[in-house]
Each structure stands twice: as C-alpha cells, then as structure tokens.
Amino acid sequence: MDTPPRTGRTTAVWWAGAGLVDTVYIAAVGYLCLLALDPAQAERTPQALRWFGAPGSHATIAAVLALPLIHFIVRRLCRQELLTGTPLVAIAAMAASAVALGMSAYWRCHGEQAPFFAPLSWTLSLFLGNVENPFGPGGTGSCAGVPMPVALEIARLLAIATTLVAAMAATVALFRTQFDRVAIWRARLLTVVVDIDDETVSMVRAISRTRNPAAALVVLTEDIDGGAARAVRRWGARLRSVDFTDAGALSELSLWNRLDRLYLLSADPMQNVARFTAIDAAVHGSDTRRRRIPLTVRIDDPWQAEVWRRALASTERHWVADAVGRNEITAAKLVRHLTTRRGGDGPLPPTTVVLCGLSPLTYALVSEFAQLHRELGLYARPGVRGPESVVIFARGASSFIDDHRIRQDRIAPDGTALPVLAHDDDPTVDAITRYLRNTDAGDCAIVLGDPAMETLGTRLASRFPALRVYLASATSMALADISIVGQLFSFPINMELDPDAPQDVWERAAELVHEHYSSGTARTTPATRPWKELDPLVKQSNRRQLTNALWMVESLAGHSWNSLAEPAPALPLPEDFASLPPLRQLAILGFDRATAETMVRTEHEDWRRHYEAAGWRYAEHRDDAARRHDKLLPWEELVARHPDAVHHAYRSLASTLINLRNLGYRSVPRRPTTAWRRYRRLGEVTAEQRSSPWTWTASSGEVMHARAGDWAVVDDSGGERSVAAEVFGSTHEPIGSGRYRRTGTVLARRAVPGEVISTLEGDVVAAEHDWVVQGAEGEQWPVPDAQFRAGYIAIDGA
CATH class of the missing domain: 3.40.50 (Rossmann fold)
Incomplete structure (x- = not known):
C-alpha cells in the first residue's frame, strides 16, 4: 500500500525538530571547542552538566555522535530521502566538525613548533588515522600533564568517518552503473522511463513521487553521465545505458516481464511510437495476460495526443494508454x-x-x-x-x-x-x-x-x-x-506536473466517477469516502474497474474507444435512458445480452482476483477490518447464493460505461470483415496436463510453444493443441478416463486472410476460411473452418 502523506502542519513540526537538533549539535561542538581551548570554562558550568565535555567522557562522545543520527531519522519522518546522490553535505559537515574540534584541542600544544601550522598538520593527520598525542606526562607545551580533551577523541572519530564515507561515495560513484544493474535485477516490479532530456527531468520527479512504492524507478538513456541523468538520480532513479540507434536494443532487455508502468518521453513522438512497437513485441512474450499496464507516451501536439490516447486505450491484453505533452x-x-x-x-x-x-x-x-x-x-x-x-x-x-x-x-x-x-x-x-x-x-x-x-x-x-x-x-x-x-x-510552457495531478487521464476519470458515485451518499463507508481519503486498495480497485472496462469493451465486445475515427457524430441518449433497466441501457450503448453477460462475469472475477491478491478472503458476513467479504466467490457460486448480485453487476457495468461516455470516452463498434458473434463450444476431447514445456505445430505450420502445466488436448479428429492451465478448468468438465466435455461460450468471427493473431503460445498467421475465436479472458486463437463448424454452434440472438 502507499505510504499515507503527512499533512503540511505535521511536516512543519518535524522540520522544526530537525532544525532544533542541528542547533543543539552546533552548540555542543562549539562548547567542546571552548573547553579544549580553555578547560577552566568547565568550572562555570552547572554541576549537573559538568559531565558533558569532561576528559574521557563516553557519554559526551555518544551524545554528540547521536545528534547527526537523530537528524537523519527526523528527515526520514518528513518523508525525505536520507542521502540523494553523493553525500557531499554529510561529508562536509563531518569534516568541518573534525577540523574545528581538532584545531581547538591542539591549539595550545605546539610547543617550539609553529603556532598555527603545527595544530593544523596534526588535525589533518586525523583524516589518515594518525593521532599526535601532546597530552599527559610526556606532552609538549601547555598540554604537558593535561588529560586529552574529549574534543580530540570526537574529532578523531569524525575524521575517520569522513574518510570512510568519502571512500564509499567514490566507490559508489565508480561502480554506480553496476550497482544500478543489480538493483534493477533484484526489483520485483519496474517503473520504466525511456529517454529523458532536461525538460522531462521534472516529470521524472513527479513519476518518482507517484509510483508504486514496490516498483523500482528505471530510466533508460544513452547518456548516463549527462546532466539530466545526474538530476534524476536525486529522485532515486536507477539508470541503464541503451543504444537507441540499435533497433533491437530495447526488446532484448530483460525488464518487460516485471513492468508496472511505462513512460516513453522522447521529444520525437515517432521515436516513441517505434520504441513502443519494440517493447510491445517483448511484452507479448511475457506472462501479463491479466494485467493492464499503464503506458504514457510523450506527444507534444495535443490533437495527435488525443488520437493516440483513444486509439490505444486498451490494446490487446496489455496496455492502458495515455499521452502527455508540454502543451x-x-x-x-x-x-x-x-x-x-x-x-x-x-x-x-x-x-x-x-x-x-x-x-x-x-x-x-x-x-x-x-x-x-x-x-x-x-x-x-x-x-x-x-x-x-x-x-x-x-x-x-x-x-x-x-x-x-x-x-x-x-x-x-x-x-x-x-x-x-x-x-x-x-x-x-x-x-x-x-x-x-x-x-x-x-x-x-x-x-x-x-x-x-x-x-x-x-x-x-x-x-x-x-x-x-x-x-x-x-x-x-x-x-x-x-x-x-x-x-x-x-x-512557462513545460513538462512540470502539478504535485497533486492524477497520474494519467484514466486515474482522473476514475476519481471523477468515484466522486460522482459517493457524492450522493453519506460518505461514511470505506468505499464512499472522498477520493483523497480512500484506502489505497479501494482507490486501486476504482482504477482497476475503469481500466478493466476499457479492456473488456475492446477485447470482449469488439468495440473501439477511438470515436475520433468515426465519421458519424455522437447521438444523444433517449430521454428516459436513466430509468431503463441496465440490460436495456447496455443494448442502447451497443452491447448485446451475451456480451454483457461475459463482461459482468469477467469484471467480477477480476475484482475477486484484486482483493484476494491483497489478502482478502470469503466469509458469510462482510468484515472490512478482518479483510473478509461475502461476495468473494466464483461467479456461478455468487449467482446461486446472491441472485441480487447479478442485477447489481449489470447496473455497475452500465454505470461505468455511461460515466465514461459522459466524460467523452465513447466506444464505437469496430468494422471488421465480419462482426463478432457468440458461439457455444461442443464435443469431447482427450486431455492430459503436462509438467514440462513442449511444442506442437498449428494447422498453418507455425511451431507453437506450450508451458509447463498446460494441457495437451486431442479432439476426435486427431487434431492436437495446447490449452493454458488457467483456461482449461473453465472450458472443460471431466467425464472420466482422461476424457473431457468442452463447455462455455466464446466470441468468434471470420479471420482476415494473412492477419497475425497473438495467441498464448505465440503468433499465428490466419489462413483463408479460418475463424478467430476469443475466450472469456480475451485470449484468441485461429480455428480451421471444418474444425470450427464441428466444434461450435451459434447462440440464438447472438
């Protein structure tokens, strides 16, 4: 979950505390310098405080060295990075303290040597680990017979610490690229920024502030030593050098199976589009079927940006796209x-x-x-x-x-x-x-x-x-x-984002849809509080619901969000639209009953996965504090136990699509060679689940790759294929002895000869007379005409 932000008043209090700690530290160092110059000053100190600064006082050493540690802890409580970039300020502060304390301790001990340069050379030797000891019985000058002041002991420790920190900083700077590679390799999730310049540095700062706390921020750039690269390091970015002139450099990186968000920020929009194409191909090879990855592309022309945003609202299974530009x-x-x-x-x-x-x-x-x-x-x-x-x-x-x-x-x-x-x-x-x-x-x-x-x-x-x-x-x-x-x-006209700006237009839409819904309630429940007060899980679920709707409309209903490419203007809804049943509303919006049924089932399962991944479990009675919910059931079981949930699901889907339409995001039917229709699966097959990967050959000749755990399926005509493990259970029911009956419904259409279909096992080129079949999760695959006619039957009214 996101770390809750502190209020401005609380942050101001912590910063005041940090200033107080700094003041106490400076006063303590000054007092120790004074005692080193004139030990008689201790007699003027109240009896209760004479322990501070006494020769050999361990408590004094511990107290003085603890103050910088308290300073860094307070900065952390202010939500500030402890050390961003090379810790020059920390090194300078320690060195200055060591010099002041050392010079004060040695000032009276020069004897026959030069009054200023002898104490200076002895103080500088502290940074090399050498300690000149003119104190005690064998001492020199005014220090003979005088105990070593505690100022010198603290100066020695600070000098050694300064040398070590400086050496570590130099080592980090020298091997920073290697350290970044290790950090990227270890990260579970990645927020990736491709290409930066001086203008987009401020945007990287905003990205760092709003990214998923579990995701590492990775910046891909050609110049990891440039000014922009040095600037983004301050925001915690890990840099990776990439030769953008090499067409295959991006797709060969081992980043894309852990992608959480993607930003393409080159000033040239065509470069961004070309790079997206390469990354999209790499993502197609990774297991991201159930994720909609936020994608932001820099396009400074506002009208081109709007076309891109709508045309790529949810491409295939992977992306929920936005565009950003200086204008x-x-x-x-x-x-x-x-x-x-x-x-x-x-x-x-x-x-x-x-x-x-x-x-x-x-x-x-x-x-x-x-x-x-x-x-x-x-x-x-x-x-x-x-x-x-x-x-x-x-x-x-x-x-x-x-x-x-x-x-x-x-x-x-x-x-x-x-x-x-x-x-x-x-x-x-x-x-x-x-x-x-x-x-x-x-x-x-x-x-x-x-x-x-x-x-x-x-x-x-x-x-x-x-x-x-x-x-x-x-x-x-x-x-x-x-x-x-x-x-x-x-x-200015620049890329500087407001601190409280939404991450993209879809989060902006999710916030508005939530506020529209919750403003009509008392706003007292966890799901109806104002957006800024929502629990991060609920906020993420609101965004998930909206992006899932974007995906379902394109992948399950065969619509497009790019209404700008539709010549016909939008028509007003009927006057009594708000009072109509949700299925009728969905029909007016262009979604038949079978499609709507698939969409509400898919939305429920996606919601259930989201909450179960956050640790929620089913219980007969809902208990938010214990993370228990009475609706966390498979769709069929939910319908059987809670019949009213079906109406609520249709109403929720219709409301989401209506709100999107009111915000200007109107879906329009695509115009393929043939439209999608609903079909029921027929027949029986022989199937076995295999524990290791294997390959098989599609009817078009492509070699397909099945993963470990997938099912090998053979139909009665002898045709062999693989079915993904997560798909097989919902599309087949056992009838005994390795035999299974094909169940469920799919969408299907005639394929365009030569079109490339991205299946779970790889890309396939459709042949003439093939059919394209689409399952409930949006997965697609081609089926030869004879096999399709034997294994599928159209549903009346589809």
Whole structure:
C-alpha cells in the first residue's frame, strides 16, 4: 500500500525538530571547542552538566555522535530521502566538525613548533588515522600533564568517518552503473522511463513521487553521465545505458516481464511510437495476460495526443494508454488556475476566456476546457467553475473552430459541448480593447500563448487592471499567484506536473466517477469516502474497474474507444435512458445480452482476483477490518447464493460505461470483415496436463510453444493443441478416463486472410476460411473452418 502523506502542519513540526537538533549539535561542538581551548570554562558550568565535555567522557562522545543520527531519522519522518546522490553535505559537515574540534584541542600544544601550522598538520593527520598525542606526562607545551580533551577523541572519530564515507561515495560513484544493474535485477516490479532530456527531468520527479512504492524507478538513456541523468538520480532513479540507434536494443532487455508502468518521453513522438512497437513485441512474450499496464507516451501536439490516447486505450491484453505533452500539461495547469476560486472571499473564476493566437497551446486549452465542461456535468467539484464560453481571437479562428466542433461532436452528444466562439481578427492591443469595450473586464481572462506577446500582455494589464492576463514566458519557472502590473500572470510552457495531478487521464476519470458515485451518499463507508481519503486498495480497485472496462469493451465486445475515427457524430441518449433497466441501457450503448453477460462475469472475477491478491478472503458476513467479504466467490457460486448480485453487476457495468461516455470516452463498434458473434463450444476431447514445456505445430505450420502445466488436448479428429492451465478448468468438465466435455461460450468471427493473431503460445498467421475465436479472458486463437463448424454452434440472438 502507499505510504499515507503527512499533512503540511505535521511536516512543519518535524522540520522544526530537525532544525532544533542541528542547533543543539552546533552548540555542543562549539562548547567542546571552548573547553579544549580553555578547560577552566568547565568550572562555570552547572554541576549537573559538568559531565558533558569532561576528559574521557563516553557519554559526551555518544551524545554528540547521536545528534547527526537523530537528524537523519527526523528527515526520514518528513518523508525525505536520507542521502540523494553523493553525500557531499554529510561529508562536509563531518569534516568541518573534525577540523574545528581538532584545531581547538591542539591549539595550545605546539610547543617550539609553529603556532598555527603545527595544530593544523596534526588535525589533518586525523583524516589518515594518525593521532599526535601532546597530552599527559610526556606532552609538549601547555598540554604537558593535561588529560586529552574529549574534543580530540570526537574529532578523531569524525575524521575517520569522513574518510570512510568519502571512500564509499567514490566507490559508489565508480561502480554506480553496476550497482544500478543489480538493483534493477533484484526489483520485483519496474517503473520504466525511456529517454529523458532536461525538460522531462521534472516529470521524472513527479513519476518518482507517484509510483508504486514496490516498483523500482528505471530510466533508460544513452547518456548516463549527462546532466539530466545526474538530476534524476536525486529522485532515486536507477539508470541503464541503451543504444537507441540499435533497433533491437530495447526488446532484448530483460525488464518487460516485471513492468508496472511505462513512460516513453522522447521529444520525437515517432521515436516513441517505434520504441513502443519494440517493447510491445517483448511484452507479448511475457506472462501479463491479466494485467493492464499503464503506458504514457510523450506527444507534444495535443490533437495527435488525443488520437493516440483513444486509439490505444486498451490494446490487446496489455496496455492502458495515455499521452502527455508540454502543451497539454501547461493547459491543465492554466485551466486549474483559471477555474478554481481561491479562498472564500477570492474573485470568482471568469465567465469568458479569450485565447489569443492559434499556437499549439491554444489547441490544448480549448480541448481542456471542453473536457472540464464534461467533467463538471458529471461531478461539480467544490470551488471549481468553468467558463460559460471560450473565444478564439485570431485570424483563421473560424476554420479552427470548425475542426474543433467536428472532433467534439464525435466525442460527446450533440448540444452538450462547451460553446467556442470565433473572433476572426489579429490579437492586437487595439483589437482586444475594442472587444472588451462592452464587457466587464473582471469577468474575462485573456491567454497569450506565445512568449513573443510579452509587450501585448503588459499593455493589456495596464489598460484593464481587473482583467486577468496569462502570458506564456520563456523565463518564468512556474505559474505564481503574484503580478507586477495589474493581474498579469506569467507561466512557462513545460513538462512540470502539478504535485497533486492524477497520474494519467484514466486515474482522473476514475476519481471523477468515484466522486460522482459517493457524492450522493453519506460518505461514511470505506468505499464512499472522498477520493483523497480512500484506502489505497479501494482507490486501486476504482482504477482497476475503469481500466478493466476499457479492456473488456475492446477485447470482449469488439468495440473501439477511438470515436475520433468515426465519421458519424455522437447521438444523444433517449430521454428516459436513466430509468431503463441496465440490460436495456447496455443494448442502447451497443452491447448485446451475451456480451454483457461475459463482461459482468469477467469484471467480477477480476475484482475477486484484486482483493484476494491483497489478502482478502470469503466469509458469510462482510468484515472490512478482518479483510473478509461475502461476495468473494466464483461467479456461478455468487449467482446461486446472491441472485441480487447479478442485477447489481449489470447496473455497475452500465454505470461505468455511461460515466465514461459522459466524460467523452465513447466506444464505437469496430468494422471488421465480419462482426463478432457468440458461439457455444461442443464435443469431447482427450486431455492430459503436462509438467514440462513442449511444442506442437498449428494447422498453418507455425511451431507453437506450450508451458509447463498446460494441457495437451486431442479432439476426435486427431487434431492436437495446447490449452493454458488457467483456461482449461473453465472450458472443460471431466467425464472420466482422461476424457473431457468442452463447455462455455466464446466470441468468434471470420479471420482476415494473412492477419497475425497473438495467441498464448505465440503468433499465428490466419489462413483463408479460418475463424478467430476469443475466450472469456480475451485470449484468441485461429480455428480451421471444418474444425470450427464441428466444434461450435451459434447462440440464438447472438
């Protein structure tokens, strides 16, 4: 589970404690230096404290050396890394303390030697393990007959520690690459970032902050000694050098079977796509059938990013994709700043936002405002108010808005989109002044998305003090709530994520769907608390439910989430849609009864696996504290014991898909050569489970690879094949003496001759007249026409 964050007040208290510890340490070292210079000062100390600094005092040594340890413990309690990168600060602090204490102890002992340089040389010798002892009966100068001050003993220990830490730091720096390889090899899960530059360093920091605590952060780069690489090491990243010019370098890495999240952050989107193709091929060879791996690809063009996100929402069995870019990230921060009211007496967000120019940021902003409009329609977040309209102020604005409306019509039903208006004119000071003449400037905000408009922004802010002006700046580091002229706010266009931003659009959608659901309840149960207060397991389950729906719609229902590629606009739902039974709602959304049945069964089993993996078990009565749940049963048994659970499952599925649609994620049927239909499995087979891997030859000639534990199945016509262990039990029932009856239903369609089908045993090229069969887990395999007709029968109404 994630470590719960500390509140700002608690963190401030711990930091104050760390400062107090540092102050005590400095005071203690200073006092020991004073005693070493003038032992008579001990007489002025209260009797109860005279033990501190006394010659040979073990308690003094222990107390002084314990203070740095307490400092590091307090930093850890503040959720800070103890030592990030080379521990130069720690080395410098120990060395300075050792020099101060050593010089103070030796200062009076030079005898006939040089007054300054003798104590200095003796102090420096401490770092080599050599101790000059001018104290005691055989001592020199003023130190003769004087006990060795405790300051010298502490200085000796600190000097040795400084030398050892410096040597260890040098060793770590020298063998850092090897240490990183070992750490990567040992990690159970990996969050992998492919390619970084100076601009994406800040994003790696955000990734480090939000990653799964059980996953190691791995950065693949060509330059592990560059400035960006050195920077990400501070966030705990492990670096691995990769030659990106070698087409096979990525796919040959032994990382992909432990992948938890994947980020492709090259500034060139085509490089990212090419690298994804290589990684996707490697992941296909690993056992990730039941996992949807979050994938984030950098695409700075906001419209291309949206197409990628929707086209790859859930490819095959592996990915739940998102896209990220400097313009979309900047747009999200700007929209959040524009639409959030700060404080109870702060100004209301503007009702009209004017976007000047047709820069890529304009494209990102208008899409972000449209998405916020949909989100507020689903859940009205407290303190957030979207604009009533957005105006594009630029030459060619009308043409741009035509494109925007076409895209939005394919995303959301007609009539629900945010109004976007065109002002077809160059955005000059005079033109904007004329536009604002008959409006209340306090209800407007102007966004200048080009740093070249700096003078324009200053002049507008001077003319209209109540007008909020947002100016893209090449020098600003962050968007701040301060201004010099009027309400002129400068902001950078970069990849810097907000600390509280969701990891991707799907987590953002999961949060909104949860808030929409829980806002109608008392929010007192573990499943209905506000998102930020949810138990990490429940939060992960909400995300799991949404990503599983993305996958099921594509893999089980044959739909696509890329409604942008669908020429027809979205049609409004019937007026009485909300009151219809869930099966009828699903039918209107494009899912027949057989498909819906498969989807609710698959969702339940995925939910059950999620909770059982977290240590939950079945019990007749639910007990969250003891991790017991009365619904943790196989689907068939759940239906028998809790008939009401079926209606709830259909209602939950319909609600998830409706909420996704309301957020702009509308699935559309694919247009294959033939559509998927539902079939029942027929016939009997002979089968045995084998304990070691083996190979067999498909009808198309490919050599297939079965794993240990898979079943070898032979039908009555003599055809042999393998069935995965996790699939066999749900698709066959024993009838005695190694014989099994084929059970269950599948989806099937005619194959496209020559298409490549990724089966559990390897890729197969479909032949003419073949059928593609898809099981309940989304697994696919080709079946020759004669074998298919003998082993499957269509279900009425499919």
